[in-house]
Structures are given as C-alpha cells and as structure tokens.
C-alpha cells in the first residue's frame with residue numbers, strides 16, 4: 328500500500344500539468360473511472376461521417392466488424408502494415424536517437440541500449456521518440472489513414488480525432504525495479520484515463536513473440552467493472568486480482584509478425600510486458616473525443632531527470 332501511494336505521488340506532477348493545460352481534464356479524471364458517468368458520456372456520441380477510404384493502407388480490414396468486436400471484447404486483431412511502410416518506420420527508429428525512460432536529457436540510439444545501461448547502471452526499459460515520430464513520413468501516413476479514422480468515428484462518434492501518436496522501443500533489462508515497470512507500463516495491468524471515449528491502434532514494427540514484451544489485454548473489461556475497480560484512485564491492479572475477477576480466459580497475449588496491428592478500447596485493463604530476449608518497437612495511434620493535451624500527444628509524463 329505504501330508503495331502504491333508513493334507511485335501516486337510520483338504521478339502527481341503529470342496530473343497537475345494536464346489540469347493546468349486543460350482544466351476540463353479534471354472532471355474526466357475524477358469521474359471517468361465510474362461506469363455510470365462513462366456510459367453517460369457515450370450517450371453524447373454523434374453520427375459518424377462517411378469517409379473516402381480509397382487510399383487506406385488496410386483495404387482488407389472490415390470497418391464494421393472492428394467496431395462490433397470493440398464493443399463486445401474491447402479488442403480487434405487483424406491489421407497488417409504494408410511491408411514498405413513497416414520497413415521505413417523500422418529504419419527510422421534504428422537510426423534516430425530516442426529518449427530513455429521518458430527523460431529528455433537522456434538520448435540513445437537503440438543499438439547502444441546495452442552500453443547505455445552499463446554506463447548509467449540503471450534499467451532503461453523504454454526509448455520514446457516523442458515528437459520526432461512525425462519526422463517519419465510512413466508513421467504520419469498511418470496516423471492519417473482514413474480507415475483508422477472511420478473506425479474511430481464508427482466506435483466513438485463523429486467527433487473522433489487523433490489525440491496521440493507514439494513510437495517507442497521497449498528494451499529488455501535485468502535491472503528493472505517496481506517503479507521502472509510502472510513508468511514503462513510493463514507487467515502492470517491498468518486502464519487509461521485520458522478521455523471519456525478512446526480507441527488505440529498498436530502496430531508491431533518488428534515481430535513480437537511471448538519473450539519480446541507482448542501487449543496483454545483483458546477482454547470485456549472495458550464494459551464490465553466490479554465496483555472496487557471503479558471507486559478507486561488507482562488505475563492499476565495486480566495480475567492476481569485481474570485473473571480472479573475477469574478470469575484467466577479473458578486475458579489475451581498479443582503476439583504477431585512484423586507489421587501486425589490491433590485496435591483496443593484502452594479503458595479495458597491492459598499492460599505491456601517486460602521484454603526478455605529482445606526489444607519491441609511499437610507505433611501507437613490514439614483517438615479520442617476531447618481536445619488533445621499537447622504533452623500527452625507523444626505520451627510524455629513529467630519525470631524527474633536522472
């Protein structure tokens with residue numbers, strides 16, 4: 328309990344920055360975890376537009392089926408990035424310096440990860456590109472894909488818009504402690520409280536197996552919540568608690584070949600996992616219905632520099 332409270336305090340500067348940027352974030356943060364208010368927010372959903380899908384990168388994906396699966400399970404698997412797009416993002420991420428552990432004072436290129444851990448004596452679990460992701464034309468193309476927007480509008484309503492674009496490495500590390508894992512959202516089930524209605528697309532730029540940090544999702548947990556997972560200040564729950572409440576069968580580990588993608592409602596419990604045998608490179612595009620928060624657009628918490 329003490330460490331949970333300690334973690335909440337560490338997140339406080341991030342929450343204060345969010346509230347300063349947009350005070351309307353506060354009621355969502357306070358009430359958005361309660362199903363009653365959340366369901367109310369879904370009632371404000373407006374009709375989706377009909378977009379021109381001619382230039383989508385995913386012509387084989389049936390938009391209606393995706394929304395149906397999202398409503399039912401909170402998860403749809405079955406996107407695949409075209410090879411040329413995937414390979415351009417991969418080359419970009421290999422040559423461009425990223426920021427270790429969300430720290431802007433700590434830049435590294437992925438291949439130097441081992442040496443950087445040795446030099447600093449610290450676990451480096453993630454390397455985020457923040458706004459640099461937008462220097463990659465292929466990533467921008469995915470972000471602007473009309474089918475992704477159409478699905479988001481079908482599911483969230485006509486006001487759906489891109490609220491975040493993130494590209495990051497999850498690195499294997501033998502040094503990670505509890506705080507590192509929380510900061511990196513690895514092996515820590517949680518739900519996102521970034522908006523009233525949300526959808527996230529994840530694309531694995533390199534193949535991901537059970538040892539390279541797969542994403543894990545709890546089916547149906549976006550629409551069914553026990554009361555103590557609503558009336559709590561904590562967005563995180565232990566694996567044991569998740570398994571006991573939602574059942575082992577509801578927990579899906581998402582592995583897939585290079586370019587594999589899936590969509591999820593991140594109000595459902597989910598987590599990354601600690602990479603063991605090699606790094607994972609992920610592109611994540613989030614859609615929501617509220618004004619985007621500037622800093623959150625690239626998933627940047629307020630962290631103290633190490």
Ligand SMILES: O=C(O)CCC(=O)C(=O)O
Pocket residue numbers: 497511512519541542543593597598599600611
């Ligand atoms: O690294 C992952 O797969 C988890 C990411 C995550 O928790 C999130 O985007 O909210």
